[in-house]
Amino acid sequence: MIILHHLEYSQSFRILWLLEELKVEYGLKKYNRDPVTHLAPAEYKAISPLGTAPVITHGDRAISETAAIMDYIIDLYPDEFLRPEVGSADRARHLFWFHAAQGSIMPLMLMESIFHIIQKRVPGILRLVIKPVLAKASAGFTKARMVKLLEQAEVDLATAQWFGGKDLTLADILLSYPLESAHKRGFITDEYPLTLAWLKRIQARPAFIRAKREDGRDSMVLPL
Template structure:
C-alpha cells in the first residue's frame, strides 16, 4: 500500500486528493507543524533530508516533490483520464500548468508569507523598521505580482472550464494550492468570478472532500 507523508496545511493535500480521484488505496502518516514557527517537525527529516512534505512511498520507491509525485502516479495509473491525450493543445496546457503551479505561481505567494511574518519575528526594538520594510515590499513588489498572476488565472479560465481544457485534470489539482492560497492571502473580489467558481467546483468534488477527511483540517479551504 502507498504511504503519503503528509504535513498539515501543506501542498501534500493535493497528493491525497489525486489518490482519491484515482481510487488508489493509501495510508496517511500525519505530521504537525510547530505552532510557533509553522515549520515541519524534525521527524520529517528522517523521511527526506530537507524535512519537506509531501513524500510518497510506494514499496521500495520513494518520491518527493508534488509535481514529481503527480507525474509518478499518473504513469502508474494511466487509464483514469486525468491527463489529456499526448500531442493535443490540452496536453501542452496541462504540462505548462503542472510546472507553473510550483514555479512561477508560488514565488510571490511565498514572498507574501515571508514578508508578512517578518514584523512578528523581528526583535521588539526593530519591529517598527521591520514593519515598514514589510509594508513597502508588499505594496511595491509582492502585491502587484500577485495581482498580475491572479488576473492571468482569471483570464485563462475564460478560455475553458478548467486550466488545461474543458475536462478536469491533474493540472487543476496542482493549481488548487496557489489558487486557494492566493484567495486566503489577498482575496478574490467581484472581478474574479471564474476563480471563485473554480474553488466552488473543486470543493464540491467528492474526492476532494474525502481527501480533506483523510488529511485533516486544511486552513486554505
C-alpha cells in the same frame, strides 16, 4: 502500495486529493507540526529526502516534490484522465498552469508568508521601520506579478471551467494550494470571479471532500 506521509497544513494535501480522485488503494500516515516552530517533526524529516512535505514511499523508494510525485503516480496509472494526451488541444494549457503553480505562484506566496512572519517577529520599534519597506516590496513585486497571473487565469477560465481545459487535470490539483493561499492572503477578490468560482468548484468535488475528511483540518494552508 503508495504510502502518503501527510504533514498537516501542507502541500501534501494535494497528493491526498489526487489519490482520492484516482480512487486507488493507498496508505496514509499523518504527522503534526511542532506547535511553536510549525516545522515538521524529526520522524518526518527522516523519511523525506529533503525534509519537506510532501513525500510518498512506494516500496523502498521515497519521493518528494509535489509535481514529481504527481507525475510518478500518474505514470503508474497512465489510462487516467488527469493529464491531457500529447498533441491534444488542452496539452499546452495544462502544461503552462501545471508549471506556473510551483514555478511562479508558489514562490510569490512563500515570499508573502516570509514578509508576514518578519513583521510578526521583529521587535516593535523595528516593525515600524520594516513594515512600510515590506509593504512596498509586496505591492511592487508580489502583487504586481500576481495580478498578471490572475488576469491570465480569468482569460483561460472564461473558455473552459478547468485550468487544464475542459476536464480537471493535475494542473488544477497543483494550483489548489497556491491559489487557496492567495485567496486567504487577499489576492483573489471579487475582481476575479471565475477564479473564485473555480475555488468553489474544486472544493465541491467528492474526491476533495473525501480528502478533507481524511485530512481533518479546515484548510490545507498553514494559518500564520
